[in-house]
Amino acid sequence: MSAFDEFDLSGLETVSISGRKSKVQAAAFASPLKAGSGILDLIDSMPKILAGNDIRTVVDGIARAAMGGKAVIAAMGGHVVKCGLGPIISDLIARGVITTVAMNGAGVIHDCEIALFGHTSEDVYPALRDGSFGMTGETAAFVNEAVSRAASDGLGLGESLATAVIEAKARYESASILAAAGRAGIPLTVHVALGTDTVHVHPSANGAAWGEATLRDFRILVAAMSHLSGGVLLNIGSAVVLPEVVLKSFAVLKNQKRDLGSFLAVNLDFLRQYRSNEQIVARASAVGGKGVAITGHHEILVPLIAGCVIEQMERSKGL
Secondary structure, X not given: OOOOOOOOOOOOOXXXXXXXXXXXXXXXXXXXXXXXXXXXXXXHHOOOOOXXXXXXXXXXXXXXXXXXXXXXEEEEOHHHHHOOOHHHHHHHHHOOOOOEEEEEHHHHHHHHHHHXXXXXXXXXXXXXXXXXXXXXXXXXXXXXXXXHHHHHHOOOHHHHHHHHHHHOOOOOHHHOHHHHHHHHOOXXXXXXXXXXXXXXXXXXXXXXXXXXXXXXXXXXXXXXXXXXXOOEEEEEXXXXXXXXXXXXXXXXXXXXXOOOOOOEEEEEEOOOOHHHHHHHHHHHHHHOOEEEEEEOOHHHHHHXXXXXXXXXXXXXXXX
């Protein structure tokens, strides 16, 4: 027998499970997927629980916005391009699903390299050791020339880069988000912090041109976000720069008494980052939206969501 006192549980009051509130129901469980099923069937087979419901919300929100002629604004970091998703994003642009793109400096650098040369993303460690990291001459010359042209011609940074990629008749243009936006005639804005991107270290970089062009892009993005009511705002893989740009866009619009109405704000990333979760998901409710976060690899989530949106739109046309 133990030397220590034991609490007497004989008087414990119990309740019936028939009257107890339960957060999980069998009806919400996943169902096995049959061979030959479509991609929407995969989503339908997922549990109606947690992220299973969230991905349905995202797919439905994007499809409804696209079919209703509402804004779908996709902000994205460079990892989206490096994961090979340029053709997926470009296809959504060509279909009229994505109406505005916002990228950071890394994103457009990778996009330009893919479009022009078919490869990107340096091996940083050995290149840093031998002093060659960020020193690619062709990339810096191409990007910095387009930025200088943007400032001199009164264009946005993304607008000028998109035109440059198209005019270059880039061999891999079909994989370029810049080219897709340029050909579709939609805004593609670029938001940079000077000194953060490899092309900034080259003597061809004009700080005044970069600053003027990226600030113009901020104003272009704010104008696009003023039409967010009924639409969707996506942040894909930007942990700091674009969430902060979005927050300041919200601030300007609310300062000017713009009613953003209801919209869906979605953060997609392989980690839950503080700023993206706060500025995209949490702050959306402060300005009339609803925020959702789905955590996972871009190279899986983005094609999955895109495929479901396309199929849902096609099914709706057939009704």
